[in-house]
Amino acid sequence: MAGSAAVLEDSSLLSRLDRMLLPIERFGALLSGLAIFSLMFLAAYSVTARKFFGSPLLGYVDYIEAAMPIIAIMGISYVARDGTHIRMDMLVNALSGRILWLFELISVLLMLLLIVGLTYGAWEHFDRSFDCARPWCSRDSSIDISLPIWPSKLVVPIAFGILTLRLLLQAWGFGRALVLGLENPVAVPLSLTVAEQVMAEAKILEGAD
Amino acid sequence: ATEWNVSVWGKRRAFTEHVEKLAELVSEKTNGEFTMNVSYGGLSKNRENLDGISIGAFEMAQFCAGYHRDKNRVVTVLELPFLGVENLEQELAVSKAVYAHPAAAEEMEQWNAKLLMTSPMPQYNIVGTGDPRKTLAEFEGMRVRATGGIGEAFSAVGAVPTSVTATEAFQAMESGVVDTVAFAQHAHLSFGTINEADWWTANLNPGTVNCPVVVNIDAYESLSDAEREALDSSVDEALAHYLSNYAELLKRWDAVLEEKGVEKVELAPEVIAEFREKAADPIRAKWIADMESQGIPGQELYDLVVKTLAEAKSGG
Amino acid sequence: MEPIEIGIYVSAGMLVMVLLGMRVAFAAGLAGYVGLVWLRWNGFDYDPERFWKAVEISTKIAGLTPHSKVSAQVLSLIPVFIMIGYLAYHAKLTTALFEACKRWVAWVPGGLAVSTVFATAGFAAVSGASVATAAVFARIAIPEMLKVGYNKQFAAGVVAAGGTLASLIPPSAILVIYAIIVEQDVGMLLLAGFIPGVFSAIVYAALIIGIAVIWKNVGPPVTGFTWKERFESLPPALPIVAVVVIIIFFVYNPFGDAWGTPTEGGAVGAFIIFLMALYRGMRWPKLKEALLETAKLTVMIFTIIWGVLIYVRFLGFAELPDAFSEWITSLDLAPITILICILLAYAVLGMFMDAIGMLLLTLPVVYPAVMALNGGETVAAADAAFGMSGQMCAIWFGILVVKMAEFCLITPPIGLNCFVVAGVRDDLTVQDVFKGVMPFFVADAVTIGLLVAFPAIVLWLPSLAS
Ligand code: NA
Ligand code: NA
Numbered sequence: 001m002a003g004s005a006a007v008l009e010d011s012s013l014l015s016r017l018d019r020m021l022l023p024i025e026r027f028g029a030l031l032s033g034l035a036i037f038s039l040m041f042l043a044a045y046s047v048t049a050r051k052f053f054g055s056p057l058l059g060y061v062d063y064i065e066a067a068m069p070i071i072a073i074m075g076i077s078y079v080a081r082d083g084t085h086i087r088m089d090m091l092v093n094a095l096s097g098r099i100l101w102l103f104e105l106i107s108v109l110l111m112l113l114l115i116v117g118l119t120y121g122a123w124e125h126f127d128r129s130f131d132c133a134r135p136w137c138s139r140d141s142s143i144d145i146s147l148p149i150w151p152s153k154l155v156v157p158i159a160f161g162i163l164t165l166r167l168l169l170q171a172w173g174f175g176r177a178l179v180l181g182l183e184n185p186v187a188v189p190l191s192l193t194v195a196e197q198v199m200a201e202a203k204i205l206e207g208a209d
Numbered sequence: 210a211t212e213w214n215v216s217v218w219g220k221r222r223a224f225t226e227h228v229e230k231l232a233e234l235v236s237e238k239t240n241g242e243f244t245m246n247v248s249y250g251g252l253s254k255n256r257e258n259l260d261g262i263s264i265g266a267f268e269m270a271q272f273c274a275g276y277h278r279d280k281n282r283v284v285t286v287l288e289l290p291f292l293g294v295e296n297l298e299q300e301l302a303v304s305k306a307v308y309a310h311p312a313a314a315e316e317m318e319q320w321n322a323k324l325l326m327t328s329p330m331p332q333y334n335i336v337g338t339g340d341p342r343k344t345l346a347e348f349e350g351m352r353v354r355a356t357g358g359i360g361e362a363f364s365a366v367g368a369v370p371t372s373v374t375a376t377e378a379f380q381a382m383e384s385g386v387v388d389t390v391a392f393a394q395h396a397h398l399s400f401g402t403i404n405e406a407d408w409w410t411a412n413l414n415p416g417t418v419n420c421p422v423v424v425n426i427d428a429y430e431s432l433s434d435a436e437r438e439a440l441d442s443s444v445d446e447a448l449a450h451y452l453s454n455y456a457e458l459l460k461r462w463d464a465v466l467e468e469k470g471v472e473k474v475e476l477a478p479e480v481i482a483e484f485r486e487k488a489a490d491p492i493r494a495k496w497i498a499d500m501e502s503q504g505i506p507g508q509e510l511y512d513l514v515v516k517t518l519a520e521a522k523s524g525g
Numbered sequence: 526m527e528p529i530e531i532g533i534y535v536s537a538g539m540l541v542m543v544l545l546g547m548r549v550a551f552a553a554g555l556a557g558y559v560g561l562v563w564l565r566w567n568g569f570d571y572d573p574e575r576f577w578k579a580v581e582i583s584t585k586i587a588g589l590t591p592h593s594k595v596s597a598q599v600l601s602l603i604p605v606f607i608m609i610g611y612l613a614y615h616a617k618l619t620t621a622l623f624e625a626c627k628r629w630v631a632w633v634p635g636g637l638a639v640s641t642v643f644a645t646a647g648f649a650a651v652s653g654a655s656v657a658t659a660a661v662f663a664r665i666a667i668p669e670m671l672k673v674g675y676n677k678q679f680a681a682g683v684v685a686a687g688g689t690l691a692s693l694i695p696p697s698a699i700l701v702i703y704a705i706i707v708e709q710d711v712g713m714l715l716l717a718g719f720i721p722g723v724f725s726a727i728v729y730a731a732l733i734i735g736i737a738v739i740w741k742n743v744g745p746p747v748t749g750f751t752w753k754e755r756f757e758s759l760p761p762a763l764p765i766v767a768v769v770v771i772i773i774f775f776v777y778n779p780f781g782d783a784w785g786t787p788t789e790g791g792a793v794g795a796f797i798i799f800l801m802a803l804y805r806g807m808r809w810p811k812l813k814e815a816l817l818e819t820a821k822l823t824v825m826i827f828t829i830i831w832g833v834l835i836y837v838r839f840l841g842f843a844e845l846p847d848a849f850s851e852w853i854t855s856l857d858l859a860p861i862t863i864l865i866c867i868l869l870a871y872a873v874l875g876m877f878m879d880a881i882g883m884l885l886l887t888l889p890v891v892y893p894a895v896m897a898l899n900g901g902e903t904v905a906a907a908d909a910a911f912g913m914s915g916q917m918c919a920i921w922f923g924i925l926v927v928k929m930a931e932f933c934l935i936t937p938p939i940g941l942n943c944f945v946v947a948g949v950r951d952d953l954t955v956q957d958v959f960k961g962v963m964p965f966f967v968a969d970a971v972t973i974g975l976l977v978a979f980p981a982i983v984l985w986l987p988s989l990a991s
Contacts, residue, residue: 065598089546254593384786
């Protein structure tokens with residue numbers, strides 16, 4: 001799909017950490033997918049109940065709003081792992097070697113700066129709605145059926161926390177590539193042309209065997 | 210010079226006139242030293258206005274209690290169905306009394322907010338499409354756009370409250386997602402639900418929503434004495450302007466109904482009595498029990514409303 | 526410093542970050558975040574002691590935005606529309622559609638290419654995302670065209686261009702996004718996209734026939750299908766028609782009240798296609814794959830949405846959109862000239878950016894300006910510069926910018942659809958696809974020109990519904 005790229009693997013600690021994080025990220029994305037899937041049933045159920053049985057689903061909007069953060073944010077780190085988050089790679093594709101790794105490193109560090117800030121801000125947003133001295137720990141509730149909102153707010157700092165780990169690994173990966181002058185660093189999304197080169201080389205090697 | 214950001218939503222309408230007037234008065238009284246920049250949705254989503262005040266994102270904001278009952282349990286007493294409020298002056302009086310209660314102030318303090326004034330609104334009567342619904346049996350299964358206590362009241366008689374946002378209410382009605390919409394008159398006008406309606410209940414008067422205007426406490430305290438004085442002294446004047454502006458709108462209301470061909474439905478007193486009996490008492494009892502169990506003086510707050518309302522009725 | 530100045534510096538900084546290859550969502554989010562801090566600290570007169578206070582407030586504002594902005598019921602349309610496309614692929618509806626189009630229209634000059642355009646248009650009616658459409662048809666249609674001797678580049682270009690139709694013909698994720706940013710009725714916009722989308726498809730088909738007639742070497746017509754074969758090809762593609770009808774009736778029912786909201790229509794459509802896919806043999810592994818793909822695209826889009834909305838929140842505090850509309854309306858040029866300049870600016874910007882990012886980044890500033898140009902949000906048609914009411918202008922402009930955004934999916938150097946087609950096909954380079962898609966620039970220019978000159982093409986259907 002759009003913009004995805006290859007992530008190389010080897011037996012280094014960095015690559016092992018990368019592969020340890022991946023199942024967690026994939027699980028997050030799957031949660032997002034399943035939430036979308038249930039959204040379909042919920043809406044189909046709601047419209048059937050309303051149209052044919054005259055008994056609409058109470059709190060329909062509240063349920064959807066509660067599910068949206070899972071749908072929209074839970075998979076963010078999975079998407080970041082292979083670089084699917086869209087970018088303009090015209091300039092980056094023209095670079096190579098240490099200069100490329102430097103650009104990638106700066107880019108990842110800026111993302112890290114943003115996400116660390118947002119993780120804190122999103123946690124605070126959750127914390128404002130959470131007070132266990134109250135029923136259901138709720139200090140903020142939904143409009144129709146007074147569903148506690150804190151669980152849905154908690155999704156965001158969790159997802160951003162995982163993304164923070166991912167960005168730390170990518171910063172390490174690009175930093176290592178920059179310092180060591182690597183050609184094919186592991187655990188980082190390689191832009192398409194680099195990945196193509198690697199694959200082309202791999203094919204040549206296969207042919208030589 | 211002090212500049213405050215004020216977060217409201219929608220478009221400028223009768224519902225925001227007191228905020229606009231307040232900004233105008235404060236600026237006049239301080240010779241432009243203290244100004245307010247009223248933003249319609251540019252600074253926050255309406256349901257996050259209290260969060261914004263708590264953070265210090267802006268200095269003044271408006272919100273409605275029913276959007277998030279757990280954030281503002283105390284003031285939801287004003288959204289209980291069938292309190293018997295008859296006009297905006299009475300609504301203003303009861304709101305003022307509740308806002309002055311220590312429990313209300315304390316709960317708002319947790320959000321770093323101070324209750325400044327209410328946005329008094331008339332009873333939320335419903336507009337609907339198709340044949341008028343005149344009995345409780347006809348409310349059964351009715352999809353009604355209503356929030357807070359009014360929503361609960363309708364659900365007590367078997368209707369299904371669905372809260373689409375005010376801006377989506379028209380489309381929800383047009384597409385049949387809801388059959389009826391409960392709004393104050395100004396909102397029926399400004400959100401276009403009146404254009405889609407066949408009828409409007411003139412005397413159902415199930416209750417209203419309560420929408421306070423609050424200020425950030427730190428910002429309020431860091432005002433100079435002159436600025437604070439200008440702000441405090443302008444509240445009553447701003448509300449007076451709001452009331453007279455709303456009165457003009459209500460005067461036009463009957464003409465609007467006629468022009469749009471909307472039938473004015475009067476429900477029989479026994480139907481209203483039955484509705485009140487099914488909705489008002491159980492919901493109030495549950496509300497008081499809920500509040501008391503959370504350490505909020507529910508009974509005291511309710512009694513305060515009743516007492517203030519009686520005084521307002523005998524005084525007016 | 527004036528807030529507007531900060532607004533301009535921060536916006537410029539964001540563009541630099543985007544150009545240097547930072548992921549668009551994060552560049553926008555960071556620009557907004559830094560901008561909020563700067564603006565707040567500026568308000569504190571750069572008092573060093575209050576710097577951290579400024580950071581704290583801004584962090585909390587930025588940090589509540591992702592949750593606040595994504596938890597809106599209307600946004601649930603986007604994932605549902607995306608999922609429909611993936612499910613339809615697994616329900617093998619795409620193949621059925623292509624087969625039907627082939628049997629019915631492949632006899633014309635450039636027949637298979639024309640069939641491809643109509644099949645992508647048909648698939649567009651169940652798919653909300655252009656890139657997904659291009660990816661699917663690169664697998665189905667290109668081999669068929671190559672088999673009968675089509676020029677490889679041209680075949681790839683047809684698919685890349687055809688894919689763009691998915692964003693005009695409802696359901697369309699990008700139209701929903703536009704409606705949300707500018708706070709207009711989603712149903713109306715979806716309705717408005719229908720005729721321009723079909724119109725675009727017809728212009729593409731006319732172009733292909735023209736090329737085939739003049740140059741002859743594009744590819745031969747495919748003939749010899751009997752009427753029996755033609756009618757036999759219809760039933761497998763029928764569910765698409767059913768879903769289209771359902772979605773349309775949810776938005777606009779010519780015989781009475783609409784059936785519900787667009788989200789519900791999308792969900793019911795998705796449900797039907799899901800049942801089809803089950804029937805055609807989709808089981809959990811395939812479903813899981815489809816859900817992961819749906820989630821990936823959804824999260825990617827939503828990240829841009831909330832990232833940009835942090836930036837928009839900052840703009841709100843900086844009052845930049847107001848300043849820009851004042852400037853635009855003060856220009857001494859005819860409104861239509863300004864509008865055309867804006868569209869040309871989108872064409873240039875679209876060369877370098879992806880569609881959703883471009884719309885999200887620019888609309889908060891450009892949309893109020895266009896509305897002001899027409900005479901305001903509530904202007905009546907008679908007093909308006911473009912001769913249409915505020916609401917109609919919002920719809921018209923929406924279709925125009927979405928068409929521009931679609932155009933940018935096929936223009937070099939960053940044309941996502943072309944990348945996707947090249948990515949799916951091993952035998953094609955990106956350059957091949959860009960070469961093949963070139964003729965369609967002409968078709969798109971013609972379409973946009975006609976939509977500007979005759980707004981009725983866009984506004985006829987929504988005006989019936991309102
Ligand atoms: Na579509
Ligand atoms: Na492009």
